[in-house]
Amino acid sequence: MPRSPRSRKKQNLSPPLHHRLNAYTLAASAAGVSLLALAQPSEAEVVYTPAHVLITREAPYGLDLNHDGIVDFTISDFADANFQSLGVNVPKGNGVKCSPGSCAFTFAYAGAMQAGSPIGTAIPFYGSNRVPMAMEGLALPWDNVRDRYLGLVFEIQGKNHFGWARLSVQFSSRQNTWRAQLTGYAYETVADRPIKAGQIQEQGDAAAGLNVPAPDPAQIASLGGLALGADGIALWRREESESGSRVA
Numbered sequence: 001m002p003r004s005p006r007s008r009k010k011q012n013l014s015p016p017l018h019h020r021l022n023a024y025t026l027a028a029s030a031a032g033v034s035l036l037a038l039a040q041p042s043e044a045e046v047v048y049t050p051a052h053v054l055i056t057r058e059a060p061y062g063l064d065l066n067h068d069g070i071v072d073f074t075i076s077d078f079a080d081a082n083f084q085s086l087g088v089n090v091p092k093g094n095g096v097k098c099s100p101g102s103c104a105f106t107f108a109y110a111g112a113m114q115a116g117s118p119i120g121t122a123i124p125f126y127g128s129n130r131v132p133m134a135m136e137g138l139a140l141p142w143d144n145v146r147d148r149y150l151g152l153v154f155e156i157q158g159k160n161h162f163g164w165a166r167l168s169v170q171f172s173s174r175q176n177t178w179r180a181q182l183t184g185y186a187y188e189t190v191a192d193r194p195i196k197a198g199q200i201q202e203q204g205d206a207a208a209g210l211n212v213p214a215p216d217p218a219q220i221a222s223l224g225g226l227a228l229g230a231d232g233i234a235l236w237r238r239e240e241s242e243s244g245s246r247v248a
Contacts, residue, residue, distance in 0.1 A: 044193065048186040048200035055086075055167075055180040065154060065163045065187045072154040073165070075133075077178045084136040086169060086178035088150065095125030097151025099141045102126075109133065112141035112148035113197045119151040119162045120194030127153075134169055134178055142169045147183070149197035154187070162195045163187030 047066065055061045060076030073096070074089040088110060090096055097119060099111040108126040110133045113119070133142035133150075142148065146168040153160050165185040171178050188195045196203075 044202055045189045046186055046195060046199055046201050047189060048184065050184045051182045053182040055182060057177045061182060063165060063182075063185060065152065065165075065185060066156060066161070068156075073150075073152060075165075075167075075180060075182070077180075078130070079177070084176060084178065085132050086134040086142060086180055087130045087132045089130050090127045092127070094152070094154040095127035096131045098124050098126045107132075109135075109140050110142065110150055112145050113151050113164070115147070115149065115196075115198035117149065117151070117197040118194055119153075119164060119197060121160075121192060123151060125151070125153050133180075134171070136171065136176075142167075144171060145169055151197065152187075156191070159191035161187050161189070161191055162193070164195065164197045164199075166198065 049065075049067070053061055055075050055077065057077040057079065060074055062071035063073040063075060064070060065072050072091070072094055075086075076089065077084075077086050079085075088096055096110045097113060098108050102108045103124040103126055108131060110126075110131045112133075132140060134140050134144075147166060148168070150165040150167065152163045152165060154163065155161070163186055166183050168181045168183065169178060186195070186200055
């Protein structure tokens with residue numbers, strides 16, 4: 001025989017208590033909204049990706065700056081009968097910052113930028129097939145360096161965006177090959193907005209890189225106490241007193 005569902009007895013709250021609970025809910029909600037507002041990212045953003053990738057002749061690396069599944073640049077070691085070189089392949093529409101003075105020549109090579117160097121529209125770029133970085137027998141900028149930067153420009157939906165890739169490079173005479181360590185890369189989400197080599201957050205943005213902590217339970221409790229009015233203040237004082245006596 002089926003049982004009849006149990007009826008639930010409604011608890012009637014007194015108007016003052018109901019008012020206090022509503023006030024508490026509003027106070028806690030306001031605190032949550034404030035924290036969420038701080039956590040919202042700005043429209044302009046530098047997206048930084050740390051990396052730990054060893055690039056060798058056997059292991060070239062396809063660099064996808066904005067993680068959309070499209071390789072924006074390929075860094076690789078290459079050898080033929082005449083020379084051994086480390087270089088970056090540049091798809092059509094993208095470009096690599098030239099080393100000063102080399103962009104005017106057919107044999108342009110990639111600059112090894114220092115941290116803080118500007119990367120923007122006023123900087124010459126080169127974007128034709130393979131751009132050498134280091135080459136055996138020639139004193140090119142990437143010959144045995146540490147923590148230098150490739151200045152990059154690439155397209156997102158037909159618009160130019162600037163970025164960088166940080167590498168350390170060594171030549172292994174025993175293996176007769178270049179070895180490059182990629183340690184990070186970044187790009188600016190706003191089209192045509194310059195970036196600096198090594199920059200990982202928006203400049204002048206007070207909230208950039210800010211880690212918003214989770215709401216403090218004690219803070220929420222104090223907000224609830226304020227919402228309860230005089231009774232809440234008395235409760236807070238009693239808790240403080242009890243806490244002090246325990247510490248003592």
